[in-house]
Amino acid sequence: MTDRLSLSGQLEISRLVYGMWRVADEDDTSASHVQAKIEACLDQGITTMDQADIYGDYGAEAVLGAALKAAPGLRDKIEIVTKCDIVAPIGKYADKRVKYYDTSAAHITASLEASLANMATDRVDLLLIHRPDPFMDHEETGRALDDLVASGKVQAVGVSNFKLNDWTLLQSAMSTPLCTNQVEVSVLHHAPFIDGDIAWMQERGIRPMAWSPLGGGALFGDDGADVRAVLARIGKDQGVDATAVAVAWLLAHPAKLAPVMGTNNLSRIAAISDALKVEMDRETWFEILTAAMGAEVP
Numbered sequence: 001m002t003d004r005l006s007l008s009g010q011l012e013i014s015r016l017v018y019g020m021w022r023v024a025d026e027d028d029t030s031a032s033h034v035q036a037k038i039e040a041c042l043d044q045g046i047t048t049m050d051q052a053d054i055y056g057d058y059g060a061e062a063v064l065g066a067a068l069k070a071a072p073g074l075r076d077k078i079e080i081v082t083k084c085d086i087v088a089p090i091g092k093y094a095d096k097r098v099k100y101y102d103t104s105a106a107h108i109t110a111s112l113e114a115s116l117a118n119m120a121t122d123r124v125d126l127l128l129i130h131r132p133d134p135f136m137d138h139e140e141t142g143r144a145l146d147d148l149v150a151s152g153k154v155q156a157v158g159v160s161n162f163k164l165n166d167w168t169l170l171q172s173a174m175s176t177p178l179c180t181n182q183v184e185v186s187v188l189h190h191a192p193f194i195d196g197d198i199a200w201m202q203e204r205g206i207r208p209m210a211w212s213p214l215g216g217g218a219l220f221g222d223d224g225a226d227v228r229a230v231l232a233r234i235g236k237d238q239g240v241d242a243t244a245v246a247v248a249w250l251l252a253h254p255a256k257l258a259p260v261m262g263t264n265n266l267s268r269i270a271a272i273s274d275a276l277k278v279e280m281d282r283e284t285w286f287e288i289l290t291a292a293m294g295a296e297v298p
Contacts, residue, residue, distance in 0.1 A: 001045035002273055005258050007179035011156040012078050013048040019262030024056025024063045026264045031070035044273040050260045053111050058091035061118035069120045083130035084111035101133035105144035129152045132166040140172030149176045163199045181208050187246050187292045188215035194241035201295035202255040210250050215261040230291040241273045249288050
């Protein structure tokens with residue numbers, strides 16, 4: 001069973017998170033099938049479901065909502081994370097000329113209301129600004145997020161893909177603490193452990209969420225062959241597969257990351273928590289990093 005992670009004292013999430021960005025991408029999007037995925041997560045103590053308004057061409061939230069309407073008892077067993085601010089010329093925004101970010105108060109509020117309706121719920125546990133907005137009025141954005149928390153429609157707020165200056169700018173205009181930053185981190189995308197992106201969060205006690213923890217599937221392609229061989233060898237010794245070791249590598253880091261695992265395959269969902277079985281000492285962690293870098297550390 002996965003353990004729990006406290007985000008700035010505002011919200012507890014499961015240490016492993018189920019990513020629902022592909023939930024609308026398969027033939028079977030029935031309420032019963034989605035319910036089976038959620039139940040498979042709950043059986044492992046995975047209670048946090050990661051969504052975004054843009055997922056599934058702005059349709060994934062409604063797929064989750066249909067499952068929650070069919071089985072309303074599930075809502076109080078899970079935490080829902082969703083995101084806003086990306087406006088792309090697809091789905092409901094198909095008439096837009098260009099992809100852009102919108103962190104205006106009007107857009108954030110309207111997006112949240114749409115998310116609540118789509119997911120058939122009266123609250124979102126965690127709302128994230130999906131991408132840094134170079135046109136952001138931080139005072140307006142910060143006030144909008146504070147107001148949503150005060151309204152009770154959002155329990156906690158955070159960001160995704162933010163650099164340090166993006167974080168401090170927005171936080172400077174808020175009374176509510178930002179509680180997490182969801183960033184891309186994996187064995188293949190390990191730069192955040194080296195370039196300071198994880199370090200500044202670790203310094204501030206911010207628990208990052210890690211999206212694409214398997215490199216978007218690249219770990220299983222030609223580019224990931226060398227490091228995959230190392231992961232598979234370590235996994236064989238511990239009775240798990242290479243995927244579990246790759247996730248365990250993230251879990252072992254002292255910054256206490258929460259990997260967001262996305263798959264539509266029920267058997268793979270049931271195996272997500274295998275990562276918790278892996279023992280990862282310092283030498284093994286660096287062995288994997290060395291394989292990922294293709295050279296020893298300096």
